[in-house]
Amino acid sequence: MDQILNNLQQFWEYTGFANATYQHILMICIGIIFITMAIVKEWEPLLLIPIGFGMIIGNIPLFAGLNVGIYEEGSVLNILYNGVQKGWYPPLIFLGIGAMTDFSSLISNPKLLLIGAAAQFGIFAAYAISLSLGFEPSAAGAIGIIGGADGPTAIFLSSRLAPDLMGAIAISAYSYMALVPVIQPPIMRLLTTKKERLIRMKPPRVVSRMEKIVFPIVGLLLTTFIVPSGLPLLGMLFFGNLLKESGVTRRLAETARGPLVDIVTILIGLTVGCSTQADKFLQLNSILIFGLGALSFIVATSAGVLFVKFMNLFLKQGNKINPLIGNSGVSAVPDSARVSENVGLSYDRSNHLLMHAMGPNVAGVIGSAVAAGILLGFLS
């Protein structure tokens, strides 16, 4: 009888109930909130559901040494997490993004590229503020990239510059990407006048196939010659786009933008969620990172909108740009462009800004990858 009781006692010690702490429960609740937001509000469900569920998996209280936790070397989750730690999931996602992105609106109106550049200011403002709060430059760089509103880029950079903060940075980046429809509209309204919001832009011209093919090749050469450290992201982005635009590699393009990107999204979301183990995640730094991420995002959106207003000072009547597309300079594709469209339509039901906003939006993807390359080059 004693033996049975001892075994039961031992079994109880193995269970999650015996090992649970309030931090585990808190993180599991946050995971459930993420899943709820994804299902009820439909905010970035493709990301929030894997991340939210990953948070639950990662915070099941474990008996140490079972070799199942994500930080236990050789466990299944740890092997899957390698793609995040070593930074090879983000370039694969960029391959898919390249294969699904149509750069025609950018090619037809290349000055929209500059908006994508201006919106990266959020990254460096957050970098400066993080430094003043006492973060090391490498950690500050990784935190700043949240303002790029690009989850894969944030994971890629933080895995190199600040692996300890990666969980918090990735969760922060994806959370703010999901909250794009909530965060951006008030800033856009605040910084624009009613007259500016009603500006009608010239419809984009037709872009020839040759231009679309030249774009990824020239884009790769120009950007990576200037910032070679951005090669993994930029190389894959432009390669994916060439697969799409060449017209002769349809199967490869479909795989890259379909099954491949889906598989990697599942793995990256789940493992990033798992990496938020309570003991690693629930720290003062994580709260600071969330605050700095929000600030970075707000500055990036503001910089984009204000830069359009600045550009308009030099543009002729008829060529002016609606500043409501300035928010799209952050690279949350295509959510921020959709926000431009919705806010624009709320002021003029026939003024569709979506195609125009896609220009700075995809420029933001390039811009944030370049910015990540610069930070990596200077701080790694």
Add this chain to the structure above:
Amino acid sequence: MKKYLKFILAGVFVLFQLSLYGQSMTDLRLNELLIVNTDDYQDDFGEHSGWFEIFNTGYGTVDIGGCYLSNDPENLKKYTIPRRDILTRIKPRQHILFWADNKPYRGSFHVNFTLAESSMLILTSSDGSTILDMVSLPLDLKPNESYGRLVDGEGSYGTGSDNTGWGVLSRTSPSTNNHSLDGKSRSERMKETDPFGWIMAVMAMSVVFLSLVMLFLVFKGTGNIALRWSQKKADAYHKNKTKKISLAETSGETFAAISMALHLYANETEVHDIENTILTIEQVRRNYSPWSSKFHSMRKPPEMRKKLDR
């Protein structure tokens, strides 16, 4: 053209081969040596012997197994570095040490000559003829003094190496860097030079803008060229017509509308929605197959035995 294509492809292939080769063994350098060892480091057998060091300058692991070491230009294959020894794999930017004690039976890293009897040291590739690096040994080197590259891997190398970049080192450093770095990471140096991050912000924003401005300029130019070409084609088509169209002024939406109209016209039969409401029943025909045949049934139906049989 096909004839030339063969030559071009062959050239590319050869270049590719060279570049593959270039990423491996050619990254190896003789880096430091000590000729007379009386009071310096001891080998695993507790003996003081001359030694030399090879440095992998590359960022990939290089297996030195199968390469040759020699002190005789007439006999490049004097000592063969054993293959399939895991210790002969030199990690990126790492060193490997050989003892020049003329006792090769003591292991892979003990060569069959000494430096005291040599005028030069040669590292040859596994093909036995390509000299990867060589160094003339200094005659006036004192005991326990080492001669090496002042900065690891830097200086002349290869067949015609003239010892540029080499010198007597202030201390011996087998299997470690000859030139000590200050040990500070880039991040730490950045913290010292730019504590508030403003220099970084200005510099990085400038680079981001530079990259995207260059893209803007290129695509502004290519856009104009593409438009001019398309315009020329359109003008040629419309040369007999009075009114010419400007492609630059025509939006993609217009072309999309025209394309849709043409598509609907060309596929007129597909646009009769009413046909979807008509129910069509094709003739039902049961094809014969042994699988569906009762005659060829796989299972025999059970039969009742007649009472008389009992």
